[in-house]
Amino acid sequence: MSGQINAFEMAQKQFDTVAKQLQLDAGVSEVLRWPMREYAFRIPVRMDDGSLKVFQGFRVQHNDARGPNKGGIRFHPAETIDTVRALATWMTWKCAVADIPLGGGKGGVVVDPAALSVREKEELCRGWVRAMWKNIGPRNDVPAPDVGTTPQMMGWMMDEYSRLVGEYTPGVFTGKPVGGGGSLGRTEATGFGVVYSIREAMKRINMDPKKAVASIQGFGNVAQYASIGFIEILGGTVACVSCYDRHDKKAYTYSKKGGIDPHFLKSIADQYGTIDKAKAQDAGYQVGDADAWLSAEADVLIPAALEGQINGDSIQKISKGVKLMAEAANGPTTPEADEVIKKNKIFDIPDFLCNSGGVTCSYFEQVQNDMNFYWHKDEVLEKLDQKMTSAFHSVVDMAEERKVYTRDAAYMVAIDRVVKAMELRGWLSAGA
Ligand code: GLU
Numbered sequence: 515m516s517g518q519i520n521a522f523e524m525a526q527k528q529f530d531t532v533a534k535q536l537q538l539d540a541g542v543s544e545v546l547r548w549p550m551r552e553y554a555f556r557i558p559v560r561m562d563d564g565s566l567k568v569f570q571g572f573r574v575q576h577n578d579a580r581g582p583n584k585g586g587i588r589f590h591p592a593e594t595i596d597t598v599r600a601l602a603t604w605m606t607w608k609c610a611v612a613d614i615p616l617g618g619g620k621g622g623v624v625v626d627p628a629a630l631s632v633r634e635k636e637e638l639c640r641g642w643v644r645a646m647w648k649n650i651g652p653r654n655d656v657p658a659p660d661v662g663t664t665p666q667m668m669g670w671m672m673d674e675y676s677r678l679v680g681e682y683t684p685g686v687f688t689g690k691p692v693g694g695g696g697s698l699g700r701t702e703a704t705g706f707g708v709v710y711s712i713r714e715a716m717k718r719i720n721m722d723p724k725k726a727v728a729s730i731q732g733f734g735n736v737a738q739y740a741s742i743g744f745i746e747i748l749g750g751t752v753a754c755v756s757c758y759d760r761h762d763k764k765a766y767t768y769s770k771k772g773g774i775d776p777h778f779l780k781s782i783a784d785q786y787g788t789i790d791k792a793k794a795q796d797a798g799y800q801v802g803d804a805d806a807w808l809s810a811e812a813d814v815l816i817p818a819a820l821e822g823q824i825n826g827d828s829i830q831k832i833s834k835g836v837k838l839m840a841e842a843a844n845g846p847t848t849p850e851a852d853e854v855i856k857k858n859k860i861f862d863i864p865d866f867l868c869n870s871g872g873v874t875c876s877y878f879e880q881v882q883n884d885m886n887f888y889w890h891k892d893e894v895l896e897k898l899d900q901k902m903t904s905a906f907h908s909v910v911d912m913a914e915e916r917k918v919y920t921r922d923a924a925y926m927v928a929i930d931r932v933v934k935a936m937e938l939r940g941w942l943s944a945g946a
Pocket of ligand 1: 869
């Protein structure tokens with residue numbers, strides 16, 4: 515999925531760098547650099563044309579020392595056990611850095627969801643739950659949406675689980691539709707969380723948000739709300755967004771003089787984030803090639819697509835004016851690109867900090883499910899802002915105190931909390 519770089523090797527490499535700096539015990543490192551449990555299973559689905567098709571499914575539970583495993587399910591044709599392992603590992607660090615009482619997990623299915631009918635999608639979602647239901651649950655492992663999955667899919671999955679266990683169990687999946695056990699604000703949460711962390715970073719580096727120009731890769735849920743928030747919360751401008759066109763099977767960059775209008779682009783995009791090129795052109799948008807977003811005149815780059823996009827080659831293309839990199843995607847930056855970011859003194863908000871708003875709101879959703887009492891949207895977003903702001907400053911304080919790169923500081927905060935939970939639970943002791 516990420517070209518030459520294996521995402522799981524990348525996740526392990528990032529961890530190893532920090533484990534060395536922390537002089538972490540070799541045995542403890544060995545526990546943390548691998549997932550605790552992994553499931554691979556086959557999901558048969560009766561297709562609309564009468565044929566039976568079998569899909570490959572995965573769930574990886576990386577570490578649950580701090581609480582139930584938590585993390586999305588991704589439907590993507592290039593999913594592999596290693597991408598899921600990497601994403602599960604990053605979820606452990608994400609929940610720890612956000613300081614929510616959850617562990618890390620991730621699931622996947624090798625499939626292009628856009629190629630399925632609604633009925634086939636529902637069958638696949640229910641099949642995923644039938645394969646996994648004994649190993650997930652509100653106190654065990656709680657999946658959510660990610661690339662290629664939607665709130666409606668979470669609704670079907672929660673329903674299938676509830677049927678199998680014989681009782682309504684909304685807290686087993688998060689990111690459900692509002693009115694079907696979902697939380698207000700969950701749709702906006704990841705993108706707005708990215709914007710809250712950008713706001714705090716701008717304070718640290720003395721950047722005026724109103725004069726700031728962002729360039730964004732992707733136009734899925736996270737990119738859509740990151741662009742809306744960048745304009746409406748910060749008062750900045752979004753020069754362009756790049757988006758994968760599933761009809762042409764390639765990406766384009768959409769830009770407009772004076773900045774793009776994310777509400778308009780959202781209104782002409784399908785549920786997978788493919789923008790209608792002809793309608794955009796009619797409305798005066800320029801359509802450039804896939805990489806044009808990288809070299810656009812911007813102060814802030816927001817990779818909000820897939821892993822491995824900011825790598826040794828692509829980092830060479832970025833405009834000289836970039837001062838801030840806000841990693842809205844999971845694992846967008848390779849270790850090779852990290853060296854260039856450090857050298858050029860670009861302030862980097864690492865992925866599992868920057869995009870932790872989604873899972874933080876998922877945690878709020880679970881809390882509301884447990885209480886069976888639902889909060890107003892303002893209350894959800896206010897709590898989200900508080901959590902994001904405090905996570906951001908704990909990482910940047912650590913970076914300043916130890917004079918380390920922000921990604922390493924985020925790992926330090928997270929590893930410290932996970933190791934402490936393992937110690938407190940007696941997982942590392944010789945026996946009392
Ligand atoms: N898929 C999102 C992520 O990567 C959200 C996970 C969740 O809400 O559990 O953070």
